[in-house]
Amino acid sequence: MQVQTPADAVDRIKGLLDNFLGRLADDDLREQVRSLVPAFEELRGLGKGLIPSELASSARERILAYFQRYALQVIEGDELHVVAGISEWARRVRELRVEFGWTICSGVTFKDMADDEPELAGGLADILGADPRSLKPDQYVLVNLQQDREAAHRWNVLNTIRKKKGLGTKARLLEYMRANVGKPVSIEELRYLAGDKSEWARRMRELRTEEGWPIFTRMQGRSELPVGTYVLDEDKQAPEHDRRIPDDVRVEVLIRDNFACRVCGWTREQLRQDDPRKFIELHHLTAHAEKGANSVENLILLCNVHHDQTHAGRLKLEL
Numbered sequence: 632m633q634v635q636t637p638a639d640a641v642d643r644i645k646g647l648l649d650n651f652l653g654r655l656a657d658d659d660l661r662e663q664v665r666s667l668v669p670a671f672e673e674l675r676g677l678g679k680g681l682i683p684s685e686l687a688s689s690a691r692e693r694i695l696a697y698f699q700r701y702a703l704q705v706i707e708g709d710e711l712h713v714v715a716g717i718s719e720w721a722r723r724v725r726e727l728r729v730e731f732g733w734t735i736c737s738g739v740t741f742k743d744m745a746d747d748e749p750e751l752a753g754g755l756a757d758i759l760g761a762d763p764r765s766l767k768p769d770q771y772v773l774v775n776l777q778q779d780r781e782a783a784h785r786w787n788v789l790n791t792i793r794k795k796k797g798l799g800t801k802a803r804l805l806e807y808m809r810a811n812v813g814k815p816v817s818i819e820e821l822r823y824l825a826g827d828k829s830e831w832a833r834r835m836r837e838l839r840t841e842e843g844w845p846i847f848t849r850m851q852g853r854s855e856l857p858v859g860t861y862v863l864d865e866d867k868q869a870p871e872h873d874r875r876i877p878d879d880v881r882v883e884v885l886i887r888d889n890f891a892c893r894v895c896g897w898t899r900e901q902l903r904q905d906d907p908r909k910f911i912e913l914h915h916l917t918a919h920a921e922k923g924a925n926s927v928e929n930l931i932l933l934c935n936v937h938h939d940q941t942h943a944g945r946l947k948l949e950l
Protein backbone atom coordinates (compact mmCIF):
# COMPACT_ATOMS: atom_id res chain seq x y z
CA MET A 632 0.00 0.00 0.00
CA GLN A 633 1.22 3.44 -0.83
CA VAL A 634 1.81 5.80 2.07
CA GLN A 635 -0.16 9.01 1.82
CA THR A 636 1.89 12.00 2.86
CA PRO A 637 0.58 15.47 3.61
CA ALA A 638 2.40 16.63 0.48
CA ASP A 639 0.29 14.22 -1.65
CA ALA A 640 -2.89 15.61 -0.15
CA VAL A 641 -1.79 19.19 -0.72
CA ASP A 642 -1.05 18.35 -4.37
CA ARG A 643 -4.51 16.89 -4.78
CA ILE A 644 -6.09 19.95 -3.15
CA LYS A 645 -4.20 22.23 -5.51
CA GLY A 646 -5.49 20.21 -8.46
CA LEU A 647 -9.04 20.34 -7.14
CA LEU A 648 -8.85 24.11 -6.66
CA ASP A 649 -7.52 24.58 -10.21
CA ASN A 650 -10.45 22.52 -11.42
CA PHE A 651 -12.80 24.76 -9.39
CA LEU A 652 -11.33 27.90 -10.95
CA GLY A 653 -11.89 26.40 -14.40
CA ARG A 654 -15.54 25.77 -13.62
CA LEU A 655 -16.22 29.33 -12.46
CA ALA A 656 -16.33 30.59 -16.05
CA ASP A 657 -18.97 28.38 -17.61
CA ASP A 658 -20.44 25.76 -15.29
CA ASP A 659 -23.63 26.17 -13.31
CA LEU A 660 -23.72 26.85 -9.57
CA ARG A 661 -24.39 23.24 -8.62
CA GLU A 662 -21.30 22.05 -10.48
CA GLN A 663 -19.19 24.74 -8.89
CA VAL A 664 -20.31 23.75 -5.40
CA ARG A 665 -19.80 20.07 -6.07
CA SER A 666 -16.30 20.66 -7.34
CA LEU A 667 -15.37 22.08 -3.94
CA VAL A 668 -16.66 19.10 -1.95
CA PRO A 669 -13.62 16.83 -2.50
CA ALA A 670 -11.31 19.70 -1.55
CA PHE A 671 -13.17 20.00 1.75
CA GLU A 672 -12.70 16.27 2.33
CA GLU A 673 -9.00 16.47 1.63
CA LEU A 674 -8.64 19.40 4.03
CA ARG A 675 -10.39 17.48 6.78
CA GLY A 676 -7.96 14.61 6.25
CA LEU A 677 -5.02 16.97 6.63
CA GLY A 678 -6.42 18.37 9.89
CA LYS A 679 -7.16 14.94 11.35
CA GLY A 680 -3.66 13.77 10.48
CA LEU A 681 -1.99 16.48 12.57
CA ILE A 682 -2.48 14.46 15.76
CA PRO A 683 -1.17 10.91 15.18
CA SER A 684 -3.68 8.10 15.65
CA GLU A 685 -1.42 6.42 18.22
CA LEU A 686 -2.10 9.44 20.45
CA ALA A 687 -5.76 9.91 19.67
CA SER A 688 -7.91 7.68 17.53
CA SER A 689 -11.24 9.52 17.45
CA ALA A 690 -12.41 13.08 16.91
CA ARG A 691 -13.17 13.39 20.62
CA GLU A 692 -9.72 12.17 21.62
CA ARG A 693 -8.06 14.54 19.18
CA ILE A 694 -10.01 17.47 20.61
CA LEU A 695 -8.99 16.44 24.14
CA ALA A 696 -5.34 16.02 23.16
CA TYR A 697 -5.37 19.51 21.67
CA PHE A 698 -6.99 21.01 24.78
CA GLN A 699 -4.47 19.27 27.04
CA ARG A 700 -1.57 20.53 25.01
CA TYR A 701 -2.86 24.11 25.18
CA ALA A 702 -4.52 24.06 28.61
CA LEU A 703 -5.40 27.47 30.07
CA GLN A 704 -5.21 29.06 26.64
CA VAL A 705 -8.16 30.44 24.73
CA ILE A 706 -8.84 28.11 21.79
CA GLU A 707 -11.03 28.98 18.81
CA GLY A 708 -13.83 26.65 17.78
CA ASP A 709 -12.41 26.68 14.24
CA GLU A 710 -9.19 25.12 15.52
CA LEU A 711 -11.17 22.32 17.13
CA HIS A 712 -13.01 21.83 13.85
CA VAL A 713 -9.68 21.35 12.08
CA VAL A 714 -8.19 18.81 14.53
CA ALA A 715 -11.49 16.96 14.92
CA GLY A 716 -12.06 16.75 11.17
CA ILE A 717 -15.82 16.51 11.69
CA SER A 718 -18.54 19.13 11.62
CA GLU A 719 -20.08 17.95 14.93
CA TRP A 720 -17.00 18.92 16.90
CA ALA A 721 -19.06 21.09 19.29
CA ARG A 722 -21.03 18.06 20.41
CA ARG A 723 -17.79 16.26 21.22
CA VAL A 724 -16.71 19.21 23.37
CA ARG A 725 -19.98 18.91 25.26
CA GLU A 726 -19.42 15.17 25.78
CA LEU A 727 -15.93 15.78 27.13
CA ARG A 728 -17.43 18.21 29.60
CA VAL A 729 -20.58 16.39 30.67
CA GLU A 730 -19.73 12.70 30.35
CA PHE A 731 -15.98 12.69 30.81
CA GLY A 732 -15.61 15.41 33.44
CA TRP A 733 -13.19 17.76 31.69
CA THR A 734 -13.62 21.32 32.89
CA ILE A 735 -13.88 23.15 29.59
CA CYS A 736 -15.29 26.66 29.88
CA SER A 737 -16.56 28.70 26.98
CA GLY A 738 -15.50 32.25 26.26
CA VAL A 739 -18.95 33.69 26.78
CA THR A 740 -19.10 32.31 30.33
CA PHE A 741 -15.81 34.00 31.19
CA LYS A 742 -17.28 37.16 29.69
CA ASP A 743 -20.32 36.87 32.02
CA MET A 744 -17.96 36.52 34.94
CA ALA A 745 -15.86 39.55 33.97
CA ASP A 746 -18.92 41.71 33.20
CA ASP A 747 -20.62 41.05 36.52
CA GLU A 748 -17.57 40.60 38.71
CA PRO A 749 -15.47 43.59 37.64
CA GLU A 750 -13.11 43.06 40.60
CA LEU A 751 -12.10 39.72 39.12
CA ALA A 752 -11.68 40.81 35.50
CA GLY A 753 -8.06 41.92 35.81
CA GLY A 754 -6.97 38.68 37.46
CA LEU A 755 -8.83 36.67 34.83
CA ALA A 756 -7.10 38.55 32.03
CA ASP A 757 -3.68 37.80 33.57
CA ILE A 758 -4.38 34.07 33.77
CA LEU A 759 -6.03 33.69 30.36
CA GLY A 760 -3.75 36.08 28.51
CA ALA A 761 -6.81 37.69 26.92
CA ASP A 762 -9.37 40.30 27.91
CA PRO A 763 -12.25 38.17 29.24
CA ARG A 764 -14.78 40.82 28.24
CA SER A 765 -13.99 40.26 24.57
CA LEU A 766 -14.37 36.45 24.62
CA LYS A 767 -17.07 34.75 22.51
CA PRO A 768 -19.27 31.64 22.64
CA ASP A 769 -17.13 29.67 20.17
CA GLN A 770 -13.94 30.07 22.17
CA TYR A 771 -12.97 27.55 24.83
CA VAL A 772 -10.49 27.03 27.66
CA LEU A 773 -9.58 23.79 29.42
CA VAL A 774 -9.12 25.11 32.95
CA ASN A 775 -8.18 21.96 34.85
CA LEU A 776 -5.81 19.19 33.76
CA GLN A 777 -7.46 16.93 36.32
CA GLN A 778 -10.44 14.90 35.11
CA ASP A 779 -13.45 14.86 37.45
CA ARG A 780 -14.32 11.18 37.97
CA GLU A 781 -17.68 12.06 39.51
CA ALA A 782 -18.83 14.08 36.52
CA ALA A 783 -21.88 11.93 35.79
CA HIS A 784 -23.08 12.24 39.38
CA ARG A 785 -22.55 15.98 39.38
CA TRP A 786 -24.58 16.48 36.20
CA ASN A 787 -27.34 14.40 37.74
CA VAL A 788 -27.50 16.68 40.78
CA LEU A 789 -27.26 19.70 38.49
CA ASN A 790 -30.21 18.58 36.38
CA THR A 791 -32.32 17.74 39.41
CA ILE A 792 -31.86 21.24 40.79
CA ARG A 793 -32.29 22.87 37.38
CA LYS A 794 -35.68 21.23 36.92
CA LYS A 795 -37.06 22.23 40.33
CA LYS A 796 -40.16 24.35 40.03
CA GLY A 797 -40.59 27.64 41.81
CA LEU A 798 -36.92 28.21 42.55
CA GLY A 799 -35.23 31.42 41.45
CA THR A 800 -31.79 31.43 39.88
CA LYS A 801 -30.05 32.48 43.07
CA ALA A 802 -31.72 29.74 45.11
CA ARG A 803 -30.66 27.16 42.52
CA LEU A 804 -27.08 28.35 42.50
CA LEU A 805 -26.94 28.25 46.28
CA GLU A 806 -28.47 24.78 46.45
CA TYR A 807 -25.89 23.45 44.01
CA MET A 808 -22.99 25.11 45.84
CA ARG A 809 -24.26 23.61 49.11
CA ALA A 810 -24.39 20.19 47.46
CA ASN A 811 -20.69 20.61 46.58
CA VAL A 812 -19.16 22.14 49.72
CA GLY A 813 -15.38 22.30 49.44
CA LYS A 814 -15.35 21.24 45.77
CA PRO A 815 -14.66 23.62 42.90
CA VAL A 816 -17.76 24.19 40.75
CA SER A 817 -17.19 25.38 37.20
CA ILE A 818 -18.73 28.49 35.69
CA GLU A 819 -20.27 26.28 32.98
CA GLU A 820 -22.25 24.38 35.61
CA LEU A 821 -23.43 27.67 37.13
CA ARG A 822 -24.44 29.09 33.76
CA TYR A 823 -26.36 25.91 32.96
CA LEU A 824 -28.24 26.20 36.29
CA ALA A 825 -29.23 29.75 35.35
CA GLY A 826 -30.86 28.49 32.16
CA ASP A 827 -27.82 29.59 30.09
CA LYS A 828 -28.41 33.21 31.02
CA SER A 829 -25.63 35.57 32.04
CA GLU A 830 -27.49 36.33 35.30
CA TRP A 831 -25.54 33.61 37.15
CA ALA A 832 -22.47 35.79 37.72
CA ARG A 833 -24.38 38.64 39.36
CA ARG A 834 -26.20 36.17 41.63
CA MET A 835 -22.96 34.52 42.71
CA ARG A 836 -21.56 37.90 43.66
CA GLU A 837 -24.69 38.66 45.69
CA LEU A 838 -24.44 35.36 47.54
CA ARG A 839 -20.87 36.19 48.46
CA THR A 840 -20.94 39.92 49.14
CA GLU A 841 -24.49 40.49 50.40
CA GLU A 842 -25.57 37.20 51.92
CA GLY A 843 -22.32 36.21 53.51
CA TRP A 844 -21.71 32.80 51.94
CA PRO A 845 -17.98 31.94 52.04
CA ILE A 846 -17.58 31.61 48.28
CA PHE A 847 -14.15 32.07 46.72
CA THR A 848 -12.44 32.07 43.34
CA ARG A 849 -8.81 31.83 42.34
CA MET A 850 -8.65 35.61 42.01
CA GLN A 851 -9.38 36.00 45.73
CA GLY A 852 -6.16 34.60 47.05
CA ARG A 853 -6.98 30.92 46.45
CA SER A 854 -4.23 29.97 44.04
CA GLU A 855 -4.99 26.23 44.29
CA LEU A 856 -8.37 26.70 42.59
CA PRO A 857 -8.60 26.37 38.80
CA VAL A 858 -9.59 29.58 37.05
CA GLY A 859 -13.25 29.43 36.01
CA THR A 860 -14.39 27.75 39.23
CA TYR A 861 -16.04 28.84 42.47
CA VAL A 862 -15.86 27.02 45.79
CA LEU A 863 -18.15 27.22 48.82
CA ASP A 864 -15.79 26.65 51.76
CA GLU A 865 -18.34 26.03 54.44
CA ASP A 866 -22.05 25.32 54.53
CA LYS A 867 -22.61 28.29 56.75
CA GLN A 868 -23.67 31.88 56.16
CA ALA A 869 -21.66 34.59 57.92
CA PRO A 870 -23.54 36.17 60.85
CA GLU A 871 -25.65 39.12 59.74
CA HIS A 872 -23.18 41.70 61.06
CA ASP A 873 -20.18 40.17 59.25
CA ARG A 874 -21.80 40.24 55.81
CA ARG A 875 -21.55 42.80 53.05
CA ILE A 876 -17.80 43.07 53.07
CA PRO A 877 -16.48 44.39 49.75
CA ASP A 878 -14.23 41.96 47.88
CA ASP A 879 -11.17 44.17 47.80
CA VAL A 880 -11.37 44.70 51.58
CA ARG A 881 -11.81 40.99 52.14
CA VAL A 882 -8.76 40.10 50.09
CA GLU A 883 -6.64 42.76 51.77
CA VAL A 884 -7.53 41.42 55.24
CA LEU A 885 -6.82 37.83 54.15
CA ILE A 886 -3.39 38.79 52.90
CA ARG A 887 -2.56 41.06 55.86
CA ASP A 888 -3.42 38.27 58.33
CA ASN A 889 -1.66 35.59 56.23
CA PHE A 890 -4.89 33.60 55.90
CA ALA A 891 -4.47 32.68 59.59
CA CYS A 892 -6.53 33.06 62.78
CA ARG A 893 -5.31 36.08 64.72
CA VAL A 894 -5.81 34.24 68.02
CA CYS A 895 -4.24 30.83 67.38
CA GLY A 896 -2.52 31.16 64.00
CA TRP A 897 -4.48 28.29 62.46
CA THR A 898 -4.63 28.14 58.63
CA ARG A 899 -6.53 25.90 56.23
CA GLU A 900 -3.33 23.96 55.51
CA GLN A 901 -3.62 22.57 59.06
CA LEU A 902 -7.09 21.17 58.39
CA ARG A 903 -7.51 17.88 60.27
CA GLN A 904 -10.47 15.60 60.81
CA ASP A 905 -10.19 15.60 64.61
CA ASP A 906 -9.69 19.38 64.93
CA PRO A 907 -12.85 21.51 65.26
CA ARG A 908 -11.11 24.37 63.46
CA LYS A 909 -12.33 24.08 59.87
CA PHE A 910 -12.65 27.61 58.47
CA ILE A 911 -11.14 31.05 58.43
CA GLU A 912 -13.75 33.77 58.89
CA LEU A 913 -13.86 37.55 58.89
CA HIS A 914 -14.87 39.32 62.07
CA HIS A 915 -15.71 42.98 62.73
CA LEU A 916 -13.86 44.37 65.76
CA THR A 917 -16.54 46.99 66.21
CA ALA A 918 -19.78 45.31 65.25
CA HIS A 919 -21.70 46.57 62.26
CA ALA A 920 -24.68 47.30 64.47
CA GLU A 921 -22.49 49.62 66.55
CA LYS A 922 -21.50 51.54 63.43
CA GLY A 923 -18.31 49.53 62.87
CA ALA A 924 -17.05 50.07 59.33
CA ASN A 925 -16.39 47.51 56.60
CA SER A 926 -12.80 48.62 56.58
CA VAL A 927 -9.50 46.76 56.66
CA GLU A 928 -8.75 48.32 60.07
CA ASN A 929 -12.00 47.07 61.58
CA LEU A 930 -11.70 43.50 60.31
CA ILE A 931 -9.62 40.53 61.40
CA LEU A 932 -9.41 36.85 60.55
CA LEU A 933 -10.49 34.25 63.09
CA CYS A 934 -10.85 30.50 62.87
CA ASN A 935 -14.44 29.31 63.32
CA VAL A 936 -13.75 28.17 66.92
CA HIS A 937 -12.38 31.52 68.08
CA HIS A 938 -15.01 33.38 66.07
CA ASP A 939 -17.80 31.46 67.80
CA GLN A 940 -16.19 32.00 71.21
CA THR A 941 -15.87 35.73 70.58
CA HIS A 942 -19.54 36.07 69.68
CA ALA A 943 -20.57 33.96 72.66
CA GLY A 944 -18.68 36.38 74.91
CA ARG A 945 -16.29 33.64 76.05
CA LEU A 946 -13.21 35.18 74.49
CA LYS A 947 -11.91 38.67 74.93
CA LEU A 948 -9.76 39.61 71.95
CA GLU A 949 -6.42 41.14 72.83
CA LEU A 950 -4.73 42.23 69.67
Ligand SMILES: [Zn+2]
Nearest residue numbers: 892895934937
Ligand atom coordinates in the same frame (compact mmCIF):
# COMPACT_ATOMS: atom_id res chain seq x y z
ZN1 LIG B 1 -8.27 30.37 66.24
Ligand SMILES: [Zn+2]
Nearest residue numbers: 873913914915
Ligand atom coordinates in the same frame (compact mmCIF):
# COMPACT_ATOMS: atom_id res chain seq x y z
ZN1 LIG C 1 -17.84 38.15 63.87
